[in-house]
Amino acid sequence: MPSQRGRQDGPGAGSGLTARLTATPPRRLQTGAALLALLALLFGVLTVWQVSSRSAAADNVVNHSQPLSNDAAQIFRSLADADTTAATGFLQAGQETAAVRAQYTDDIATASQLLTKAAAQSGSGDPGQQWITKLNAELPVYAGLVETAKADDRQGIPLGGAYLRYASGQMQNQMLTEAQNLYQAETARLNSDYADARSLPWAAVGLGVILLVVLVRAQIRLFRSTNRVFNLGMMFATACATVALLWLAVGQTLSSSYLADSDAKGAAPLQMLNQAEIEALKCRAAENLNLVARGSTTAYEKAWDTDSVKLAGPGGYLAQAQSKTSGDATAQQAVIAAVASFHSWQSRHDTAHGANQSGDYDAAVSDTIGSGGGTVNAAFTSLKGSLDTAAAHEQSQFTNLADSGRSATSLLAPGSGVLTVLAAAGVVMGVNRRVAEYR
């Protein structure tokens, strides 16, 4: 090519680049080929870039934001459960069982570990960071208040109950609000990663279509000027570009659809199940604390009334979880079982509440925290168990579908890169054949 260019350098050299590049038919062919090859390479670069950024977002969903969102829900659950369990242990007074004690200790340990993990995984600019810092500072204070409450209670003075109510107030009004904020921040990030991963690479697809149109038009013009039907190089380039474009379109659509499924059939119902469990724990804490407070406030009765409606009322979390799991028999069954457990919980709660209202405090306490089949505790435990079963199922659904989504585009970036380089080479080779005929 340099030799040709040298030969063609003539009188028009000074009139500009365009003139020089289009001075003779072979020069025009070469220029066109170069532009076409450049277009193919540009398509390649754009595809690799757009596909990689989507894969990275999908990786983020699976490895980062979904686990973090789930961890945040777990932090909330552990904190709420610690509060509920502390009240149960307190109501058991001197007879606090080893199981209740162990559950409380585990809850605090789990919350503490997950907070440390979340702190390590989030940067300083992270929206969840401020909540993690606050919760980290408040958790030991809360645990200290609970221990003070128990110590006072063992002394036989009523101050213990007031301490426990204070500790629980800190938990319910401050820490759980922060944990909810953390959960919302992590879930917002999950949703934004989802949006990034699922957006179709329109720029790359558009450029691919333009490339194909230009390739076909170039071949038609070549056919008209040379009367040769087939140009192997150009045909090879067209084939490569077509495969790359189809692969891109099909792969990304498939991936996006898997990811949409992983959201609709995994992450979204999981979020609703998390919300339901969080609300159930709030109800349980209100119920226990009402007994701890024993007539010093009506706040917990009101809390039960509002929280139980949020959980199981029309359009509540259980109803939403039920509709979100409607396409999945296993999860649906578990949610229906949870709803049934709530109904027995509600009726046992009413019985215990009635006993308390008529002054039979001991019956109310044993109905509420006692172990055994017909107790509030049994209904609550079975509700929690059903929600956990449904959540575990949704989590595995999420993982499977999200993995399918990721593998649908796993070779797309390098593949389309290679194909577009081949297309560019094909264009250059095919045109060079024709240019050689001018010699």
Added chain:
Amino acid sequence: MNKTFQRLLRPALRPGVWAVTSALLLGGFAFAGSSAAETNSAPDHTASIRIAGAPEDDNSCDPLATASPSTSDGGLDVQRIIRRGKLVAGIDTNSYLWGFRDPNSGDVQGFDIDLVHALAAAILGDPNKVTLLAVPTDQRIPALQNGLVDVVVRTFTHNCAREKQVSFSADYFETGQQILVPKDSKVTGLNSSIKGQRICTAKGSTAEGLLQGSAYKSQEVPVENQLDCLVLMQLGQVDATITDGALAAGLNAQDKSLRIVPGTLDTEYYAVAVKLGSHDLVARINAVLQSYIGGGAWQQSYGKWIKPITGQNSAPPAAHYTG
């Protein structure tokens, strides 16, 4: 609870005691004054600081005035209790020494609870025929108005404002608002020394009303129950608590690092409250109170719960019976 209670009531249940009581009953209402004479220290009024214009200081009535005692069980309200076979009493479970639940035994006990059992013993013949319903401070009046409880025996101050909403028995305890502070506090009373301090009171309590009308109120911290004030004080979130002297003693008993500022801010009387207009029940309760006080059960209960903490003697105020 039952055993403790029976032990406590034993003197009152003996025939001899009843004879004395009857004599007292027949003799009218001189007993209150006579028992006051036996004791030496009712709250020290010389040290008290009066709050003029406080909303609770409604002087439109005589808070010591009440219906004359009657042992008749014929009235509608007394009959309702007898037919039910249970006395439903609104009580507190968070006021140490007055009405509190022993966390270890689970029993509700205290000075007020002793009185509830005495009421049941007299009206129903069995001190244990009671249903103890814990009611929050700000629910005491609604609980009576809604018929949820027959009586409220819950460190309930008898004052004129409340007399428009509920009816009161004869007063059974004299107290006054007091200020509870950490030992090293510079507070000397509801005066300039308390200005700028964070003060805790229970919602719906006499102290809250008193503080609202005070020129020295600064940063009020209202809570559901006076016991919550002790938690806030221990955590350093409030600097002082204003509550009835009787309750302040209960708080002080749970934390010896606090002190009660000498002197009361006012004079108040606890009485048993019933639904507004239940005159027959008031008269019946007044008869029980007469024998409870005259028979020595009052002093016995006082000696068991309150005296060990305050170290002071006390006596119930003399009632002014009206018709």
